[in-house]
Amino acid sequence: xxxxxxxxxxxxxxxxxxxxxxxxxxxxxxxxxxxxxxxxxxxxxxxxxxxxxxxxxxxxxxxxxxxxxxxxxxxxxxxxxxxxxxxxxxxxxxxxxxxxxxxxxxxxxxxxxxxxxxxxxxxxxxxxxxxxxxxxxxxxxxxxxxxxxxxxxxxxxxxxxxxxxxxxxxxxxxxxxxxxxxxxxxxxxxxxxxxxxxxxxxxxxxxxxxxxxxxxxxxxxxxxxxxxxxxxxxxxxxxxxxxxxxxxxxxxxxxxxxxxxxxxxxxxxxxxxxxxxxxxxxxxxxxxxxxxxxxxxxxxxxxxxxxxxxxxxxxxxxxxxxxxxxxxxxxxxxxxxxxxxxxxxxxxxxxxxxxxxxxxxxxxxxxxxxxxxxxxxxxxxxxxxxxxxxxxxxxxxxxxxxxxxxxxxxxxxxxxxxxxxxxxxxxxxxxxxxxxxxxxxxxxxxxxxxxxxxxxxxxxxxxxxxxxxxxxxxxxxxxxxxxxxxxxxxxx
Numbered sequence: 001x002x003x004x005x006x007x008x009x010x011x012x013x014x015x016x017x018x019x020x021x022x023x024x025x026x027x028x029x030x031x032x033x034x035x036x037x038x039x040x041x042x043x044x045x046x047x048x049x050x051x052x053x054x055x056x057x058x059x060x061x062x063x064x065x066x067x068x069x070x071x072x073x074x075x076x077x078x079x080x081x082x083x084x085x086x087x088x089x090x091x092x093x094x095x096x097x098x099x100x101x102x103x104x105x106x107x108x109x110x111x112x113x114x115x116x117x118x119x120x121x122x123x124x125x126x127x128x129x130x131x132x133x134x135x136x137x138x139x140x141x142x143x144x145x146x147x148x149x150x151x152x153x154x155x156x157x158x159x160x161x162x163x164x165x166x167x168x169x170x171x172x173x174x175x176x177x178x179x180x181x182x183x184x185x186x187x188x189x190x191x192x193x194x195x196x197x198x199x200x201x202x203x204x205x206x207x208x209x210x211x212x213x214x215x216x217x218x219x220x221x222x223x224x225x226x227x228x229x230x231x232x233x234x235x236x237x238x239x240x241x242x243x244x245x246x247x248x249x250x251x252x253x254x255x256x257x258x259x260x261x262x263x264x265x266x267x268x269x270x271x272x273x274x275x276x277x278x279x280x281x282x283x284x285x286x287x288x289x290x291x292x293x294x295x296x297x298x299x300x301x302x303x304x305x306x307x308x309x310x311x312x313x314x315x316x317x318x319x320x321x322x323x324x325x326x327x328x329x330x331x332x333x334x335x336x337x338x339x340x341x342x343x344x345x346x347x348x349x350x351x352x353x354x355x356x357x358x359x360x361x362x363x364x365x366x367x368x369x370x371x372x373x374x375x376x377x378x379x380x381x382x383x384x385x386x387x388x389x390x391x392x393x394x395x396x397x398x399x400x401x402x403x404x405x406x407x408x409x410x411x412x413x414x415x416x417x418x419x420x421x422x423x424x425x426x427x428x429x430x431x432x433x434x435x436x437x438x439x440x441x442x443x444x445x446x447x448x449x450x451x452x453x454x455x456x457x458x459x460x461x462x463x464x465x466x467x468x469x470x471x472x473x474x475x476x477x478x479x480x481x482x483x484x485x486x487x488x489x490x491x492x
Contacts, residue, residue, distance in 0.1 A: 022118025023105040030125035031098035034134045037390050039090040043397035045265075048137040049428045052089065056080045060433035062424050063441035066231055066240035069223050071181035072139040080137075086397070094135035100145045101125060107152035107170075110159075111305045112341070113348075120344035124337050126379055128263070128386040129329040139181040140330040144337035146181065147189050150174035150212070151312050151338060154193050155305055157208055158200050165207055172211035172218075178334075179219025184319065185334055190216045192315040196308050244440050246325045253320065256327035258283060263385045263392075268326035279385060282378055290339050293346030300349075306342040313338030347375075402481035404429035407459065410478055410488060416457040419449060420469070422484065423461055432457075437469065446471035453489025460487045 044052065050062040054070065055077040064070075079092040105121045112120070124130055124144075133141045150171050157167035175193065179186025190212035197209035227237035242248045246268075256270035258280040264272075290310050297306035317335035320327070354367040407413070407430050414431040427434035435444040444452075450471065452458050460472040462485045468477075475487040 019106075019109045019114040019117060022114040023102055023109065023121060026105060026118055026121030026125055027098045027102035029122065030101055030131070030134065031094060033131055033386075034094040034098070035091065037386060038131055039087065039094055039135050041394040041397055042086065042090060042135075042390065043393050043400055044086055044089075044425070044428065045136065045138075045393075046424055049424055051137050051139075052076050052080050053428060056084060059084065059428065059431075062428070062434055063436070063443060065244055065440050066237045067244055069139065069181060069183055070226075071177075072137050072142065074180075075142065076137045089137065090135040093137060097134045097141060097145070100142070104145050104149045104152070107149050107156070108305075108341075111152060111155055112302065112344075116302075116341075116344045116348045119347050120340040123343055123347075124340040126382055127336060128382040128389065129261075129333060130336070131382075131386050132265075132389055133330050133333065138330060140333045143178045143181050143185040143189075144333040146174045146178035147185070147312065147316060147334040148337040150178065150189060150193060150215075151308055154197060154208070154211070155308060157211075158197070158304075168207045168211045172215035175212045175215030176219035179216050180222065183216075183220050183223050185316065186216045186219050188316050188319055189312065189334070192308075192312045196311065248323050251323060251325035253322065253324055253327050257321065257329070257332065260327045260329050261385070263389050264327075265330070265389070266326070266328045268328075270327055279381055282381070286339065286343070289346045290342045293342030293344065293349065296349035297342060297345040300345070302345065306345050309338045309341035347371075399482035400425055400429045403484050404431075406478070406480045407486060410457075410459075410486065412457040412459050412486070412488065416459070417449070417452055418459050418461055419444070420461040420472075421463040421466060426461055426484070437471075450489060454491065457491075458489040460489075461485070462487070 050064060050068065051070075051073045053059045053062045054064065054073045075096065076089060076093070079089050083089075101121065101124075105117055108117055108120075130141065130144075153163075153167050153171035153174060156163050157165075157171060163170075171193065175186055175190050178189050193212040194209050197205070197212070201208050203209070224234055227234045231237035231240060253270075256267050258277075259270055259272070259274050260267040261280045261283055262274070262276045263279070264270075290313075294303070294306045294310050297303050313335045316338065317332055320331040324331075350371055351368070354364060354371065403426055407426070412418075412430060412432070416430065416432040417435050418427040418430065418432045419435050419437060423434040423436065426432075434441075435449065436442060437444060437446055437449065446469070449458055449460070460468060460475065461480075462468050464483050465485075467473075468475075468485075468487050472487045472489075475489055477485055477487045480486055
């Protein structure tokens, strides 16, 4: 750790043009890469369709399962209510997430030097998972930005000139925002923030330590109300949510998350061969980088900021690493946003150590080149995964559009109903409603589907040569692009 020794501690600088340039630069890079790579030609994913269909007039709302919250639907609504264009929605969310990143980094401008702040922003925004989900109608990135804002506001509220009550209120509001997006993330965010406030101020400043739990309670109101109006009560909704997620309990999913970094957006079950372990090299090094960065920040007089960010980040990762029996890279986005702060301190310390200890120009150039090479290699890995995933999304868009066109040629068009494998995405592209016999969406029966089929087009979809359910095996079958087959209910 001696190589990371910095100059004597200094107070964080007063924000100015330099901080503005660093934060604006991070947000601009984030926006440009999203618009150039992740947006063009992409398809809406299964979960996105569930969220968007809730607020898109004329689109049948997909089944909304118990674990979900409606926060991301609210963010998508201004565009989804006006158009069914996926590109328009993507552009809106890309610009919105980039602007939010800029504002969240500005929260930290009084807590970190501009280069460290900018580095943290670039490290987080440069991850393939951040770039991929930036323009997508999914809640995890927004939980990440809200969590980073909440920690920043709480740290500012602790400082004599940091805004006091207003900053504490902003911290509570940020926690409420995260809870509206994903209630479980809001709870796991409030716990370390409340603990950090109590360790600093004890019970003497109730507004400081009460802000996070009050934020959780406020943000959970819509989800709790919906539990009683649609799911039979809070206990019933929690039990159903746990069941749908495979049972919340003691599960070791660390290896699953490492495997998923190859570009698997949902690793469930996560039993495939780990084909490219180098994609997880940065992830495996993350604990060491966070530890080194926290130590370096302490020596530079910013130990409190780094320690709080690290503690909150770890707490946000714990439930997904040890209580859920599957993995999705997006689950850890809130943790990555917070952990980017101590990692940025580590990067700054490494460059500072080179400047202080490499006494000749040649040695400095070699050391700077080595550090830059590591960062370039990291960026290259992230870019490779992002490009592959984005191309896969474009292929998926073409596949679904072709399958929907084939269904239209079979006269399966709105009003219509699809059931079976892939029913939700195909129904969205076709303009149909989706209904399932059993499973999480047990919204109809075999007799109910057959009855609907006498009044409107109804099709049961199977994929990959799977066998059709017993009740639909006698229905006429038609092959669709993408390996799908449609069994269309007889009319009349």
